[in-house]
Amino acid sequence: MKELQNQLLAGIKLNVAEYGFRFTSADRAFRKDAAGMRFSFHLAFIRHPTDFDVTVDLAVRYDQVEELVGSLTPLHPLFNGRKPFTWTIGVEVGNLTQGSQLRWSIFDETDVKTAIAGITATFHKVALPYFEMYRTPESAYSMLQRDDKVANLNSALRVKRWIRVAALAFLLEPEQMDFWLSRAAETLNAAQDVHLDQFEQFASALVARRNN
Numbered sequence: 001m002k003e004l005q006n007q008l009l010a011g012i013k014l015n016v017a018e019y020g021f022r023f024t025s026a027d028r029a030f031r032k033d034a035a036g037m038r039f040s041f042h043l044a045f046i047r048h049p050t051d052f053d054v055t056v057d058l059a060v061r062y063d064q065v066e067e068l069v070g071s072l073t074p075l076h077p078l079f080n081g082r083k084p085f086t087w088t089i090g091v092e093v094g095n096l097t098q099g100s101q102l103r104w105s106i107f108d109e110t111d112v113k114t115a116i117a118g119i120t121a122t123f124h125k126v127a128l129p130y131f132e133m134y135r136t137p138e139s140a141y142s143m144l145q146r147d148d149k150v151a152n153l154n155s156a157l158r159v160k161r162w163i164r165v166a167a168l169a170f171l172l173e174p175e176q177m178d179f180w181l182s183r184a185a186e187t188l189n190a191a192q193d194v195h196l197d198q199f200e201q202f203a204s205a206l207v208a209r210r211n212n
Contacts, residue, residue, distance in 0.1 A: 001052055004106055005045060008054065011116035016041065016123055032131075037062050039131045040087065041123060046103070053103040054115060056122055058130050059090030062137040068167045072205040088164055089140050089154040093126050096153065141168040145180065147187060159195035162188060163202050170206055177210065 012030065013023050021030040021041060029042040040059040045052050066086045075083065094102025102122075104115040134140050144151050145165050155161035162184035169177040181203050188196045 001047065004109065004112055005052070007109065007112045008106065008115055008119075009043070011112070012043070012119055012123075015116070015120040019128070034135075036064060037135075037137075040090070041127050043119070051105060051107045051111075053105050054119070055092060055094070055101060055103055056119060056127075057090060057092040058096075058127055059087035060131065060134045060140065061087045062140065062168075064171055065137060065164060065167050068170065069163060069202070072202055072209065074201070088137075089134060089144070091130075091154050093122055096130070097126055137168055138172060141165070141172055144168070157195075158191060158193055159188065159199050162199055166203060166206055170210065174210065177206070181207070 009023065009028070016030050020032045021039070022032070023030050027042065028045070029040045031041075032039045038061040040057075040061070042057050042059065044055045044057065046055065065088050070083050070086065092101055094100055104111075104118055106112055106115055134143070140154075144155060144161055145168075147161070151161060152158075155164065165180050166177065166184060169180045184199060185196075185203070188199055193199075
């Protein structure tokens with residue numbers, strides 16, 4: 001199985017390198033850095049006794065947003081004092097395109113060739129347009145604040161979504177920050193979100209940062 005996985009990754013590397021995406025073995029992602037932001041085309045492997053499946057997800061990170069969130073968020077004990085590397089938005093390609101997870105099943109080398117072709121096509125038809133759509137923090141801000149099906153698809157955890165809206169407001173539209181903090185609190189309260197206290201802590205820290 002390991003050899004088939006390596007063949008698959010090698011094929012994808014060749015096909016995305018010309019677009020500036022470089023492979024990071026630690027998380028099996030093809031990443032591209034741009035000015036103040038990063039894009040991720042990530043492959044996940046689901047192993048079975050005699051084969052494995054591959055899924056693909058996309059993510060965009062705006063460095064200023066994530067650095068702000070990280071600076072105002074208490075460290076989780078599991079990270080042993082280290083700040084986790086976080087992404088602002090992200091989505092699995094099947095959920096984005098067809099409303100359900102998309103998998104490529106690999107049994108042998110023939111399947112590897114098929115998967116390389118399919119994943120490369122997904123890179124061109126889905127990933128590149130997605131990265132272009134969200135190439136600015138303003139585009140993500142507009143999408144996330146709608147708090148609709150699309151926003152949920154791109155940021156499934158409600159509290160994380162509203163924290164990013166608040167952070168984006170702080171950076172892009174500070175005069176509207178109080179409005180979005182209030183809207184977020186109302187929405188999380190109405191949903192009886194179990195992570196409400198996490199948002200409240202972040203909101204307090206964000207207001208204190210603004211007032212300093």
